[in-house]
Amino acid sequence: MKSKIDIKNLNLFIGKQQILKNVNVQIPENKITIILGPSGCGKTTLLKSLNRLTDLYEDVKVSGEIIIDNEDILHSSQDVTAIRKKMGLLAQRPYPLPMSIYKNVAYGIRISESENKKTIPQRVEHHLKQVNLWDEVKDRLNSPASRLSIGQQQRLCLARGLAVNPEIILADEPTSALDPISSQAIEEKFIELKEQYTVVMVTHILRQARRIADYVIFMYLGEVVECGTAEEFFTNPKEEKTKAYIKGAFN
């Protein structure tokens, strides 16, 4: 198992409160890794430190290393924009950009690549097809993204993220605002996408983790309690806390 992201001794403080306590995990390439745990355990913070969105918040102090492709992305000399471009982000609820459906997907391509303006329409079509949205929107590409349903918006956000050719997809409870059918569409898409991408997804839904996880990181109160392959995690957990969580004690 080849690891894509290597997190070493990661500690994160907001003010005096320690959110992440000495996190040491490896996230495998081309697999779906699920970060599991009860609310407030630091799952989202861990995910956001992977593309340094933690930079946006006041009083955040980070120490340790996050190594992606042999580079420590926490190192201050790193180009943050380039790091973020490597990763697509899917948030808890969709945040389409305030522009048309077409421009939402084209936005990332336009700002990152100067050449190949002519191929943008084809690429937009390709990425919309990739998330099964093309047939629903092909006749109204110029209408505002805000008019789509929440489920469609979330798929649009995925297409937009894929359009910048990331290597990693970060997802923070991407189905929590969606209806069951849209959720299923996203889950199925993730299983397809892991052929080409490394998927890291945060969830608190145990059944969802069972359905799609290859690898599980279980967190509790800022610490990684247990991590391992999904099969081992669900059938043969080692830690007491994990056993209790799987039985539903924390939910």
Place this chain on the structure above:
Amino acid sequence: MKLKKTEEIIFKALMYISVSFITASLFLIVFSIFYKGLPSMSWEMVSQTPKGGFYFGKEGGILNAIIGSLYLSIGATILAMLFGIPIALFMNVYLRKYNRFVNGIRFFLDLLWGIPSIVYGAFGFTIMVMLGIKTSLLAGIITVSIFILPIMVRALDEVLKTVPVGLFEASLSLGSTRSETAFRVFIRQTIPGLATAILLSFGRAIGDAASVLFTTGYTDHIPTSIMQPTATLPLAIFFQLGSPIEEVRSRAYSSALILTVIILLISVIARVISAKYNKHRIKF
């Protein structure tokens, strides 16, 4: 239970009373302007500059003040925008995580907002004396833009504050820089509100008399260069109202009517423009 219901009724009544009070005073102002201004309203008023006997109630109009006011407030609004939009974006995009610092800036802007416009006028005048500049359109534009800048920045800031952090994160995650996020995402998301904020500042600029009193001066001619003194509508109203002659006083109301109509027209135009962009706004 019954007490709560009475409470509800009392507050509802208070609400209706205050709403009707505000709307009534607005209608009263507009009505009195129309009532007193319409009789002396004529094509001559808006198409001619003051002629020989204008200030004794004879022929001529206030085209000089209309044009002057438009020059002055458009100039001042544009100048204030050149500084105001970058300041407001900087506060909300670049300094977003330094909350305490930004709140400090807001506090000082609010202080500046509270300073009476006559003080800005006096300040502008002092600077002009120091630099040896005479009363002119340029001096007026600079003074008024300083006066409306805090108003504009705070209004823009309140609008930009409403952009959710999730949208900011989404844009950064696509590999855009902070400036791309500011100009392509923040502005697009908030454009109707931004237009309203700029309009509010324009309204302050065109309606203020005190800040232009010492700085732009007054003249019966339409300025042909920004170094010339310029007439403005608020001062035209002020001078005409102070006249002992009945016809001139009634023209003051016509001038007020023209000023009101200009502000109304610009509000409508801004609404139409912002409605066009409003469809892209993401509602949260």
